[in-house]
Amino acid sequence: MTEERGDLLPELVVGRETHRWDREPDHSASRRQQLSARGPYEASVPAAIAEADLRISSSLQAEAEDAVREITRFDAEGVAIADRRAAREGGAAAAELAPLASVLLRTESASSSEIEGVTAGARALALAAIDAKTGPNAQLVTANVTAMQRAVALADDIDVDTILAAHAALLDRHVYAAPGRLRDQQVWLGSNALSPHTASFVPPHHTRVPAALDDLIAFVHRADLPVLVQVAIAHAQFETIHPFDDGNGRVGRTLVHAMLRHSGVTRTLIIPVSAGLLTDTSAYFHALTDYREGYVETIVRQFVNASFRALDNGRRLVEELELIHDRWSESLPSRRGSAARRLLPHLLSQPAINVTYVESATGVALSAAQRAVEQLEGAGILERTSGGRRNRVWIAPEVIAALDAFAERVGRRG
Structure with a gap:
């Protein structure tokens, strides 16, 4: 023993x-x-x-x-x-x-x-x-x-x-x-x-x-x-x-x-x-x-x-995501209940989006989904990953960084 x-x-x-x-x-x-x-x-x-x-x-x-x-x-x-x-x-x-x-x-x-x-x-x-x-x-x-x-x-x-x-x-x-x-x-x-x-x-x-x-x-x-x-x-x-x-x-x-x-x-x-x-x-x-x-x-x-x-x-990750969400809420000028604000929690778990995803997540029409993405991009919350007009994708870089930091803290030995 x-x-x-x-x-x-x-x-x-x-x-x-x-x-x-x-x-x-x-x-x-x-x-x-x-x-x-x-x-x-x-x-x-x-x-x-x-x-x-x-x-x-x-x-x-x-x-x-x-x-x-x-x-x-x-x-x-x-x-x-x-x-x-x-x-x-x-x-x-x-x-x-x-x-x-x-x-x-x-x-x-x-x-x-x-x-x-x-x-x-x-x-x-x-x-x-x-x-x-x-x-x-x-x-x-x-x-x-x-x-x-x-x-x-x-x-x-x-x-x-x-x-x-x-x-x-x-x-x-x-x-x-x-x-x-x-x-x-x-x-x-x-x-x-x-x-x-x-x-x-x-x-x-x-x-x-x-x-x-x-x-x-x-x-x-x-x-x-x-x-x-x-x-x-x-x-x-x-x-x-x-x-x-x-x-x-x-x-x-x-x-x-x-x-x-x-x-x-x-x-x-x-x-x-x-x-x-x-x-x-x-x-x-x-x-x-x-x-x-x-x-x-x-x-x-x-x-x-x-x-x-x-x-x-896990607690550290949750705390970081909460801080990110709070910063977003303060910096976003959109009114309470808007599609842009309703999308914020979704970005914590899905930090890459397209307009189709926004429509599905928020239940709004295409024009409102496009407007929400524009507002989030204007507030610096989202970044466009490509300049093309078709199949556009945006990412939330702060969330990506928090998730990568979680993975780095885990590390791998052996």
Whole structure:
């Protein structure tokens, strides 16, 4: 036992079983690599956790419960901000909360994607959201937003179909990944591994995946565990099962938010937990390895620490966006209730717009939408990204800078 790893739980150690390997060797590989990719291989056999006795130190449980209280408080703070703004602007609290919820959802989706090496800046993500021309990474992160929304929307009754729906949203139109379907072949992890023989981790044989997921869902619905402990272990078990050809990490982190919503810890906002994990990805991946060796406290501690980091960084982002909104409100000469003023909260979550977006967001006619954009541009709130008359796009540079600063504070080590 070490302070970081906690007690070994032998019943949770991942087992091994041997399988035949019948695929033809990769003839573009060296002779040594071809020889290493022959013969039987070993795949993992995940432990059943539905009724497992999970012993976590009292001190770590206390930290996890502290983190949950802070997450709930952050969620409530978002509602309070929306209430204050609604009272000040004369709008509806739900409408004022939506942009904050949206921006936190997008930052979490971006961080979750970056853990997998899929990186896109705030400007590219904002452009992708209005179907402006962007690269494939921005489109993948945008799909991750949809996947997270799908999982949270189904959080009242988390089941295998919830997970399949999130995967289908994440990798829609990516045929190679069989979106929305469990894998029907062996997969393995390791960037240089040509076969499971030399992989760093070999998930279970595909025939074991359905039963393993059923066991996981039974665990998700237990009511005898501290919430964040349960979330961390469920996530690690999902990553161990690795039920899809691709997208496992991102879907596994959507499960985190579905569980937080299901338990009532969050009601309105997405907490940027992945941003906390992204700060030290080596420690996160090491914790997953520890979990498979029967040490569960490492992954729980990762989630506890990630939650506190996420809350600190999330609060800073919210405060910066509030200051930006206040400056805009003071500098914009438009009357209260005008389309230009009604657009301001939307710019916090969608800092790239076109006239079509303004029409949709505010419900005004084309001429009024154009006038609103002109007023915001005249006030220095928006900048035009191109000089052409067709397909014009404007950005809110202050918001882009705040979102980029959030990403820079997260950083990535390992």
